[in-house]
Amino acid sequence: MTLEVVGTLSQGVSRTTARNGALFAGLFFLVGVLNAVLLGGTTGGQLNATPLVDLSPGAALLISLLLGLANVVVYVGAIRTFVSDETEAIPDGVFTRNLPLALIHLVIGGILFGIAVFVGFVFLIVPGLFLLTALFFFDVYVLVEDENFLVGLQNSWNLTSGHRLRLFGLGVLYLVILLAIGIVFAVPGLFLGPLLGGIVAEVGTAITGALGAATTAAAYTNPRTLEDREAGVDDEGDETRGRDDEVRWE
Secondary structure, eight states, X not given: OOOOHXXXXXXXXXXXXXXXXXXXXXXXXXXXXXXXXXXXXXXXXOSOSSOSSOOOHHHHHHHHHHHHHHHHHHHHHHHHHHTSSOOSSOOTTTTTTTHHHHHHHHHHHHHHHHHHHHHHHHTXXXXXXXXXXXXXXXXXXXXXXXXXXXXXXXXXXXXXXXOHHHHHHHHHXXXXXXXXXXXXXXXXXXXXXXXXXXHHXXXXXXXXXXXXXXXXHHHHHHHHHHHHHXXXXXXXXXXXXXXXXXXXXX
């Protein structure tokens, strides 16, 4: 089996436009707007050059950390929801299950992932792109399978083996869509001013955030689901499933 790029992105779009996708886009939007109001900027443009609330440096730092954590928790819930079949209601426990330990492994794994990709980019870019695609799913293993960061990195390497070029193509296609959405939602800022224009731009950022999580989940679940189907059912009606570290896109 292979990773089908257009079909996977299409599933990501479908999950994003479903009720759960809209809910998570709304949560990303809420965090972004709070960031703008309290700290003075957003990831999709600026609502104001300065914050609307006068905060001390210590309070601003604390709020920045809390909003950053909130954004990560929304991402955790989004990935855990999008890998499920649920599209109308957020499953129980997606924000809380094993959260402290998952965040620790997510941060440590993210640091190692970032260092590996950075070093790869230093060496003529291509090794960095290779490592970016090879280790892409480490956070899904940490958040969905409750693995530690080392197992997540190893399993991502195994899962993407032989199909990294297609995964890279999926990433490029997503970036093109991200750029297009960013341009579309940035244009109103030319006419509405920084406040309303920034709000519209933040809507675009929230949509691309949800779409990124949904597309990642679609790419992760598609080959695994197909492999389970091909494995068949044993005589007692139980599905025959391999271990996570044995899954391949083949």
